[in-house]
Amino acid sequence: MEAVILQWTVFSCDMGTVYLIVGAQGLIRSTLPLNGDPPPEIAGQLQRAVPTCGRTAPYETWLSRYFSGDFSMAMPPLCPSGSTFQRDVWQATALVPAGSTASYADIARRAGYPRAFRAVGGAMARNPVPLFVPCHRVIGSDGTLGGFGGGIQLKRRLLRHEGVDLSN
Numbered sequence: 001m002e003a004v005i006l007q008w009t010v011f012s013c014d015m016g017t018v019y020l021i022v023g024a025q026g027l028i029r030s031t032l033p034l035n036g037d038p039p040p041e042i043a044g045q046l047q048r049a050v051p052t053c054g055r056t057a058p059y060e061t062w063l064s065r066y067f068s069g070d071f072s073m074a075m076p077p078l079c080p081s082g083s084t085f086q087r088d089v090w091q092a093t094a095l096v097p098a099g100s101t102a103s104y105a106d107i108a109r110r111a112g113y114p115r116a117f118r119a120v121g122g123a124m125a126r127n128p129v130p131l132f133v134p135c136h137r138v139i140g141s142d143g144t145l146g147g148f149g150g151g152i153q154l155k156r157r158l159l160r161h162e163g164v165d166l167s168n
Contacts, residue, residue, distance in 0.1 A: 006049035009056040013067040015157065018131070021045050022055045026077030030059070030129045032150035059132075066131065071098035071162065080128040088112060089123035096137045098162040103141040117141075125149060131158075 006028070011018040016033030019042050031042055038046065058076035065073045080090060092110035096102045102110075104124075105117040113119070124135040130149065136158045140146045148155040159166060 006045065007052035007055045008046050008049040009052060009060060011060050011063050013063065015067070015154070018063060019046070020056050020059050021049055022059065023079055026079035027059055027129050027132060028079050028081065030132060032130045032154060063131070066098075067161075069161070075132065078129055078132055080133070082123070082126060082128070085111075085113065085116070085119065086123045086126060089120050090127060090129075090133045093124070093127075093135060093138060094133050096134060098134070098137075099164060101137045101139045101159070101164060104138060104146070105141050107138055121147070137162075137164075 021029040108117040
């Protein structure tokens, strides 16, 4: 049986650098825009992958359009690893359109776990493909931004980029 070769690339934009790792079935890992080196868990995966511009091209195109303000492009295939609950939550989160937000409780209901709104926050924290699964669009029921792996400033910046009114 032939081993699946992971491919990676780096995408640069005005918000920072996004690292992408793609397997045979789709995107398995990405970062939020960073200024500096990738986190250790990404760096370890990069060492087992080969640099490319082939399999990663649809994700680079999607990011290019996203950061230019075009939110209409179809999502390329995603293949994040996680529990059934996490994948259900990420799938529900992926349906939140650019320019809008959903609460943790909304995502819990949409994912089929109406009482698990606190656990949704845990699934968001473990999202291996941020931006593509837009966990930055998930906020508290009271409108507060809540936590975010990239920091609240980046969450605000991404939401403003998408046209979300944060004045309330």
